[in-house]
Amino acid sequence: MVVAARAQNERVIHELEQFVRFPSVSATATHAAGIRNCAAWLANHLRSIGLDHAAVLPTAGHPVVFADWRHAPGRPILLIYGHYDVQPAEPLDAWRSPPFTPTVRGEGLYGRGASDDKGQLFVHVKAIESLLKSRGRLPVNVVCLFEGEEEIGSPNLGAFLRKHRHLLAADFVVISDTQIPAANRPAITDSLRGALGVELEVQGPRRDLHSGVLGGAVGNPLQALAQILAGLQGARGRIAIPGFYQRVRPCDDQERAYMRRVGPSDAQILRDAGAMPSSGEPGYSLYERSTIRPALAVTGVTGGYQGPGVKAVIPAKASAKLDIRLVPDQQPEEIADLLRAHLAQVRPAGFRVGMHVLLSTRPVTMRRDHPAVGAAMRAYGSTFGVAPVFVRSGGSIPVVGLIQDILGLPVVMMGFGLPDDHIHGPNERLHLPTFFRGIETSKRFLDEAARLEGLGESCRPRHRPVLQQALE
Amino acid sequence: MVVAARAQNERVIHELEQFVRFPSVSATATHAAGIRNCAAWLANHLRSIGLDHAAVLPTAGHPVVFADWRHAPGRPILLIYGHYDVQPAEPLDAWRSPPFTPTVRGEGLYGRGASDDKGQLFVHVKAIESLLKSRGRLPVNVVCLFEGEEEIGSPNLGAFLRKHRHLLAADFVVISDTQIPAANRPAITDSLRGALGVELEVQGPRRDLHSGVLGGAVGNPLQALAQILAGLQGARGRIAIPGFYQRVRPCDDQERAYMRRVGPSDAQILRDAGAMPSSGEPGYSLYERSTIRPALAVTGVTGGYQGPGVKAVIPAKASAKLDIRLVPDQQPEEIADLLRAHLAQVRPAGFRVGMHVLLSTRPVTMRRDHPAVGAAMRAYGSTFGVAPVFVRSGGSIPVVGLIQDILGLPVVMMGFGLPDDHIHGPNERLHLPTFFRGIETSKRFLDEAARLEGLGESCRPRHRPVLQQALE
Numbered sequence: 001m002v003v004a005a006r007a008q009n010e011r012v013i014h015e016l017e018q019f020v021r022f023p024s025v026s027a028t029a030t031h032a033a034g035i036r037n038c039a040a041w042l043a044n045h046l047r048s049i050g051l052d053h054a055a056v057l058p059t060a061g062h063p064v065v066f067a068d069w070r071h072a073p074g075r076p077i078l079l080i081y082g083h084y085d086v087q088p089a090e091p092l093d094a095w096r097s098p099p100f101t102p103t104v105r106g107e108g109l110y111g112r113g114a115s116d117d118k119g120q121l122f123v124h125v126k127a128i129e130s131l132l133k134s135r136g137r138l139p140v141n142v143v144c145l146f147e148g149e150e151e152i153g154s155p156n157l158g159a160f161l162r163k164h165r166h167l168l169a170a171d172f173v174v175i176s177d178t179q180i181p182a183a184n185r186p187a188i189t190d191s192l193r194g195a196l197g198v199e200l201e202v203q204g205p206r207r208d209l210h211s212g213v214l215g216g217a218v219g220n221p222l223q224a225l226a227q228i229l230a231g232l233q234g235a236r237g238r239i240a241i242p243g244f245y246q247r248v249r250p251c252d253d254q255e256r257a258y259m260r261r262v263g264p265s266d267a268q269i270l271r272d273a274g275a276m277p278s279s280g281e282p283g284y285s286l287y288e289r290s291t292i293r294p295a296l297a298v299t300g301v302t303g304g305y306q307g308p309g310v311k312a313v314i315p316a317k318a319s320a321k322l323d324i325r326l327v328p329d330q331q332p333e334e335i336a337d338l339l340r341a342h343l344a345q346v347r348p349a350g351f352r353v354g355m356h357v358l359l360s361t362r363p364v365t366m367r368r369d370h371p372a373v374g375a376a377m378r379a380y381g382s383t384f385g386v387a388p389v390f391v392r393s394g395g396s397i398p399v400v401g402l403i404q405d406i407l408g409l410p411v412v413m414m415g416f417g418l419p420d421d422h423i424h425g426p427n428e429r430l431h432l433p434t435f436f437r438g439i440e441t442s443k444r445f446l447d448e449a450a451r452l453e454g455l456g457e458s459c460r461p462r463h464r465p466v467l468q469q470a471l472e
Numbered sequence: 473m474v475v476a477a478r479a480q481n482e483r484v485i486h487e488l489e490q491f492v493r494f495p496s497v498s499a500t501a502t503h504a505a506g507i508r509n510c511a512a513w514l515a516n517h518l519r520s521i522g523l524d525h526a527a528v529l530p531t532a533g534h535p536v537v538f539a540d541w542r543h544a545p546g547r548p549i550l551l552i553y554g555h556y557d558v559q560p561a562e563p564l565d566a567w568r569s570p571p572f573t574p575t576v577r578g579e580g581l582y583g584r585g586a587s588d589d590k591g592q593l594f595v596h597v598k599a600i601e602s603l604l605k606s607r608g609r610l611p612v613n614v615v616c617l618f619e620g621e622e623e624i625g626s627p628n629l630g631a632f633l634r635k636h637r638h639l640l641a642a643d644f645v646v647i648s649d650t651q652i653p654a655a656n657r658p659a660i661t662d663s664l665r666g667a668l669g670v671e672l673e674v675q676g677p678r679r680d681l682h683s684g685v686l687g688g689a690v691g692n693p694l695q696a697l698a699q700i701l702a703g704l705q706g707a708r709g710r711i712a713i714p715g716f717y718q719r720v721r722p723c724d725d726q727e728r729a730y731m732r733r734v735g736p737s738d739a740q741i742l743r744d745a746g747a748m749p750s751s752g753e754p755g756y757s758l759y760e761r762s763t764i765r766p767a768l769a770v771t772g773v774t775g776g777y778q779g780p781g782v783k784a785v786i787p788a789k790a791s792a793k794l795d796i797r798l799v800p801d802q803q804p805e806e807i808a809d810l811l812r813a814h815l816a817q818v819r820p821a822g823f824r825v826g827m828h829v830l831l832s833t834r835p836v837t838m839r840r841d842h843p844a845v846g847a848a849m850r851a852y853g854s855t856f857g858v859a860p861v862f863v864r865s866g867g868s869i870p871v872v873g874l875i876q877d878i879l880g881l882p883v884v885m886m887g888f889g890l891p892d893d894h895i896h897g898p899n900e901r902l903h904l905p906t907f908f909r910g911i912e913t914s915k916r917f918l919d920e921a922a923r924l925e926g927l928g929e930s931c932r933p934r935h936r937p938v939l940q941q942a943l944e
Binding site: 028029179193206214220225233273276293295300325349358396 | 559562623679685687698703705762787868
């Protein structure tokens, strides 16, 4: 039996490697084939394990992979969300093995997207497969919604949810796209920060100029940009955009005490990150600074000569990308307006400063008292041997707010990532023991969900024609 | 005769196009073949027009192209310096025609290096060719020294000059690698700023991190770099490195009055550059700010994600290139030390800040009273119909200081570039009417130089064996 289980696990790892091998980077047009082939592979895989209606459904951007199984009348319908797109893999030279050549080293499967989110998405796919194989059926009805644009802020998911509202009707949603504090400490994420992604462009001379001949005489967009960026934060890391903190909802003492008890210590965060603390807001732990407080990060700067050696140039323009994370009740649109007004104020004379919103997601919180959360807690408890805690994430997952706002469904975020999975960085990995424990947890969650009362009404045959229509 | 002259000019333009076609970018290793082939072509061309000993001489970096003609005993020896290497051509998409596909449009020949310095170097080559063709001999002895590393700060030229001191022995040097104020306003450049090129690298976390999950909790090298860069200059553009201005020699009122009379106006400089003024030092014209005052330009910043769309990343490191221009009596080594000390002072806690010197050249001034300068003035006057003025350049040409220090020779800088040649930027061009007038000026200069008294002693046969030795 042990040998059979090992062979079984090796097959699952092999399949996951196939999945990770696709360079399904959503941000760059050069990876269009990677996205397309990954979506097709995933739909095919869902079909092969016995799900119905597996299909690649178009959006205005990258497609959604859909499948369902609705043969448990009277039982709840569970919508499983995940995303098959991944972050860009750059800088490539920092990877020990190539990002799209998934490689097992020790207990980890290394590759871009191994943890975020292909591995965590696969947890549920493999749980479903296992149950269908062993029992011939599932304890609940399931709908799979696997997105291809999560890493670029899900720009087309809202329209997709609105269009396919009936197709996606369910009782609650499970998402595994978060981290737990440690391999032996399961957790349900119940708050996510919002995000505002913008690009700033500072335009100076009409063309690149000679920095020797004209240095000192003409304005330099790179220096103007540096001044603007440096001025976005005060000495203690407080964000200097006027009005920025106005709508920040203070966190009550009880909740902060809970966070201190269950959340990571400053030392733990810095150890996992391999970093030094920011000069961030005094009076808040690092866990608090990155969850219940907003933040501003410069994520990229481009300007002038970036090759080896020297080039004597004053560039015509320079640009920067900002990632601003928001907490309740900040609204990204309002923050964008405040930033635009701030830039107009601080713009150095003679330069044009453009701002372009790349991404906009509101902050969300999730209920802790929903019956589906209880099912998730019992499932975690049975497989990890310890009750999960509630944690807050500093990240943003646009779909959560969209699902709340458009479908009106409660969301349970069951994480199977670890803090040292290096997501978004080089050498991203999936911790395989946690992955396999995740599959067992998902199976148990489906069983627990089946026992929930009063949640089964929405599973009606009326979905059938809607589905046919959507898939035609 | 007119038809013959036109055909002659077309042949010369065709040859110059061949020269410009080589992508002889010295900064990037990817262009090694461009450098090598360009040097070989140039040596071959010098041989073909009748110069002796044409050869590609090795250095520790890119080679020097050498040739001479010493058949005028008792006459002065003129060393002609130029450089066949060029600036990188990026950004490529800003070029109307490809940088290494030389293209004639209107009165301009467009291509990287067309003006800086292939076209200006070619002025003298074509003058020599013309004289040798029409008279069978030259009025003076000439030595050609055409370098391949000017655009990267001539790192190996000093060693080359020291090694080949005897081979290069001459009475004076002419360099055409500068601009004149306008096509009808010839000028001799008599001062150049020094240059210190450095790269700063700010190192933060051990690896790239997720800017959502950790934004607000951990330090960001891009933000630290922006603070450092913004802090290098005060509000009025004054450079904030302690001690930076200590050795700046004030310019006397008489010279400033001369500069006001003959130099470009602020409006002229901004019109040529297509730029707005810097927030530079009050009390100085733009011409003064870019010649008799030092300057600091950020020439490139690299860090984080630079592709399209968003990437939620706090990069592990960020870097910037600085181009600092110096005036007498600032010394680049001392300024590098001051900058290093300043960085140690302002370094944000927890970050490592590295500094790497890429280029170092001292400021130079040239004599206005040397007889060779008089010869140049007469030559300009006869071909341009107007006496040249003395101008200062904000740029740096390392060879001038090296020639002064190592060979002990006076240098005359006769420019044939124009302020709107777009050197170092996209769409660099050579103004062809000025180029052809330059050839006539160079021929006249050689004739004028032949009449200089008391400068011919150094042309002795002892150079012969030295030359043979160097070329073996």
